[in-house]
Amino acid sequence: MTVVNGNFEVGTFSNWRTIGDTRIETAALGTGTSEGTFQALLTTGASASGGSVEQSDLEEFLNFSSGLLDNLGNGDATEGSAIKQTFTANAGDVLTFDWNFLTNEATPSSFNDFAFFGVSPFALELADTNSSGFFGTSAVNFSQETGFQTISVGIAQTGTYTLNFGVVDVGDASVDSALIVDNIQVLSLGSIASNNDVLFGATGFVGESPLSSSAITNVEQLTSSNAIGTGRDTTF
Ligand SMILES: [Ca+2]
Numbered sequence: 001m002t003v004v005n006g007n008f009e010v011g012t013f014s015n016w017r018t019i020g021d022t023r024i025e026t027a028a029l030g031t032g033t034s035e036g037t038f039q040a041l042l043t044t045g046a047s048a049s050g051g052s053v054e055q056s057d058l059e060e061f062l063n064f065s066s067g068l069l070d071n072l073g074n075g076d077a078t079e080g081s082a083i084k085q086t087f088t089a090n091a092g093d094v095l096t097f098d099w100n101f102l103t104n105e106a107t108p109s110s111f112n113d114f115a116f117f118g119v120s121p122f123a124l125e126l127a128d129t130n131s132s133g134f135f136g137t138s139a140v141n142f143s144q145e146t147g148f149q150t151i152s153v154g155i156a157q158t159g160t161y162t163l164n165f166g167v168v169d170v171g172d173a174s175v176d177s178a179l180i181v182d183n184i185q186v187l188s189l190g191s192i193a194s195n196n197d198v199l200f201g202a203t204g205f206v207g208e209s210p211l212s213s214s215a216i217t218n219v220e221q222l223t224s225s226n227a228i229g230t231g232r233d234t235t236f
């Protein structure tokens with residue numbers, strides 16, 4: 001099954017599982033939307049929708065190994081929120097989605113809150129307070145945003161995967177951050193296009209997205225030399 005309700009236009013988290021403070025928002029949030037009327041907002045705070053949960057609960061929900069969120073290189077993850085959905089994909093499919101990271105932390109800050117996505121059991125950072133391109137936001141309850149970005153992930157192996165998105169506080173549990181996600185699609189292209197940002201293979205990915213500006217980068221970009229069928233698709 002492909003990703004269902006990946007654009008949240010149902011107006012609910014139908015087909016998704018959630019933990020923490022997760023809400024469906026409209027343009028009334030103040031950021032605009034990247035697709036349609038509705039988008040998902042995950043925060044490291046609390047609202048009427050729920051409160052952030054501690055790191056260990058997040059990692060259990062996401063089927064991450066204990067401590068994985070600390071190992072993404074930003075320090076001690078403390079609490080946050082996440083959503084997930086299981087889907088099947090064929091080799092050559094491309095996962096794409098839009099995202100926007102919002103924060104009240106200084107940019108940069110040693111309290112380096114970050115947003116991530118994962119294909120369990122692997123995770124990849126999307127942005128943190130050290131990322132470039134922040135600007136003042138009119139989003140309710142937040143001070144800065146990265147603006148909407150789009151990432152595409154080439155899937156090298158046919159399989160059933162759990163896709164997840166999350167955002168965490170680092171260093172302490174205060175001064176909150178958030179992640180907007182929308183327009184999540186799995187495109188059946190038959191062969192991975194050459195312009196993907198990330199390749200997901202048997203050994204997965206861990207580290208930071210090429211769109212993130214911090215020093216730790218363990219991810220190879222997909223190029224013609226490591227595209228599927230050249231023997232490199234499962235070895236990076
Ligand atoms: Ca939408």
Ligand SMILES: [Ca+2]
Nearest residue numbers: 044045173174
């Ligand atoms: Ca918090």
Ligand SMILES: [Ca+2]
Nearest residue numbers: 113169174175
């Ligand atoms: Ca924080």
